Amino acid sequence: xxxxxxxxxxxxxxxxxxxxxxxxxxxxxxxxxxxxxxxxxxxxxxxxxxxxxxxxxxxxxxxxxxxxxxxxxxxxxxxxxxxxxxxxxxxxxxxxxxxxxxxxxxxxxxxxxxxxxxxxxxxxxxxxxxxxxxxxxxxxxxxx
Amino acid sequence: xxxxxxxxxxxxxxxxxxxxxxxxxxxxxxxxxxxxxxxxxxxxxxxxxxxxxxxxxxxxxxxxxxxxxxxxxxxxxxxxxxxxxxxxxxxxxxxxxxxxxxxxxxxxxxxxxxxxxxxxxxxxxxxxxxxxxxxxxxxxxxxxxxxxxxxxxxxxxxxxxxxxxxxxxxxxxxxxxxxxxxxxxxxxxxxxxxxxxxxxxxxxxxxxxxxxxxxxxxxxxxxxxxxxxxxxxxxxxxxxxxxxxxxxxxxxxxxxxxxxxxxxxxxxxxxxxxxxxxxxxxxxxxxxxxxxxxxxxxxxxxxxxxxxxxxxxxxxxxxxxxxxxxxxxxxxxxxxxxxxxxxxxxxxxxxxxxxxxxxxxxxxxxxxxxxxxxxxxxxxxxxxxxxxxxxxxxxxxxxxxxxx
Numbered sequence: 001x002x003x004x005x006x007x008x009x010x011x012x013x014x015x016x017x018x019x020x021x022x023x024x025x026x027x028x029x030x031x032x033x034x035x036x037x038x039x040x041x042x043x044x045x046x047x048x049x050x051x052x053x054x055x056x057x058x059x060x061x062x063x064x065x066x067x068x069x070x071x072x073x074x075x076x077x078x079x080x081x082x083x084x085x086x087x088x089x090x091x092x093x094x095x096x097x098x099x100x101x102x103x104x105x106x107x108x109x110x111x112x113x114x115x116x117x118x119x120x121x122x123x124x125x126x127x128x129x130x131x132x133x134x135x136x137x138x139x140x141x142x143x144x
Numbered sequence: 145x146x147x148x149x150x151x152x153x154x155x156x157x158x159x160x161x162x163x164x165x166x167x168x169x170x171x172x173x174x175x176x177x178x179x180x181x182x183x184x185x186x187x188x189x190x191x192x193x194x195x196x197x198x199x200x201x202x203x204x205x206x207x208x209x210x211x212x213x214x215x216x217x218x219x220x221x222x223x224x225x226x227x228x229x230x231x232x233x234x235x236x237x238x239x240x241x242x243x244x245x246x247x248x249x250x251x252x253x254x255x256x257x258x259x260x261x262x263x264x265x266x267x268x269x270x271x272x273x274x275x276x277x278x279x280x281x282x283x284x285x286x287x288x289x290x291x292x293x294x295x296x297x298x299x300x301x302x303x304x305x306x307x308x309x310x311x312x313x314x315x316x317x318x319x320x321x322x323x324x325x326x327x328x329x330x331x332x333x334x335x336x337x338x339x340x341x342x343x344x345x346x347x348x349x350x351x352x353x354x355x356x357x358x359x360x361x362x363x364x365x366x367x368x369x370x371x372x373x374x375x376x377x378x379x380x381x382x383x384x385x386x387x388x389x390x391x392x393x394x395x396x397x398x399x400x401x402x403x404x405x406x407x408x409x410x411x412x413x414x415x416x417x418x419x420x421x422x423x424x425x426x427x428x429x430x431x432x433x434x435x436x437x438x439x440x441x442x443x444x445x446x447x448x449x450x451x452x453x454x455x456x457x458x459x460x461x462x463x464x465x466x467x468x469x470x471x472x473x474x475x476x477x478x479x480x481x482x483x484x485x486x487x488x489x490x491x492x493x494x495x496x497x498x499x500x501x502x503x504x505x506x507x508x509x510x511x512x513x514x515x516x517x518x519x520x521x522x523x524x525x526x527x528x529x530x531x532x533x534x535x536x537x538x539x540x541x542x543x544x545x546x547x548x
Contacts, residue, residue: 024495025546052503077485
């Protein structure tokens, strides 16, 4: 599945909800199933600080694809993290660098990626791309 | 206030008719900032329409009008705080600016071996300026401990011969505790220390009498007392203000400027460098008029009844804990539901049109005391209704179910 396909799938999933409560309940459930970062990686090095809630993110390269694991201390934040991970995980670094994350707007959760929210999510989305960029540079070196 | 009286009062606040996420707004973030009555909004516009110029210097009519409006606002502030003289009222950018004015000036008189006493319940605004003053002077910062119910563990033994100033808030913004400032001031004065009271949260909720309190300094936030943002008040006893070195230099605060040296103006102008926030001061004066017309005691009783209604109803929710259970409390309810993060509570209530605050409320030491990342906090103002409080409690119940 490409990033685009994963995002379309998420958008279709969210279209099923009639009201905000169903949407947020779904988000909370998704948060609970998030592929968790290992406890030893929940340290300052992997912490993305938001004023309101904290997010931890780790990435590794596996067979040329970037694998993410993450966690957060608030459930709604975790739900959004899980959507970002679902959209970008197990994809080639080059595709992640180019990826557009507007699907969050399209499912009506734009405000959670707002810089004014101080929940660490916007920084996390940026950090996911930075990891991909770093892996891409490493690969470039290997092949160059 | 009766339900009808509150409804009448609400008509004065245009913003209360707003909708958020398709729901009528229930605004319960008043401890962060209260909404503004027409009287305040109009006063600012009227000032710019009919009276604006720079103050204190002009010979022309408009400057006269602006100066009169500005100085009239100072007199209204004097009445609000029951200060002895208008010269004791300084307009600042806000409560934080007022505290910094004192901490910076007083800090210049501190030296190694001196002690500054603050409390565990302070807002960061009444911690950091004193830390900076202590760093610059070599003085020691000491802290009045808190008890788990959110009250101060005050003892006059915390005061030593070296204590130069005590800085405490009248009401805790995070927990609502009303602190025994009368006793702290009396004990401190007996030891020869001065006292600054951070009145950011007391201003909107109780009648303040700086003479009866005998505070050396008292700081007020404009936007929390139904006034505009960008304006605050520093009250200081005249003798203290005469001794206190000025904070910023510039126009209006000088007597004579020569390249060899400058002499400063008398208070309050000594502390009002540059063109002041004239329109803000005028609108703040209108806010004090508004509070006087409703009645400070009446506002306090109304808010107290809302808080009690809210607390009793919230306590019925399984797993809900209220932080700050002092007997003497202002209209703040800080709480957590089970192990849920306050961010989730705030986001879900927002979807229901209910505005509360979540986080550490700029009081990280209090959160550390309870070992929590923050709380969800509802805070009430004169215009909140019982119906809103009950809708908020229903909202919290829904949140508790969703996060289960």
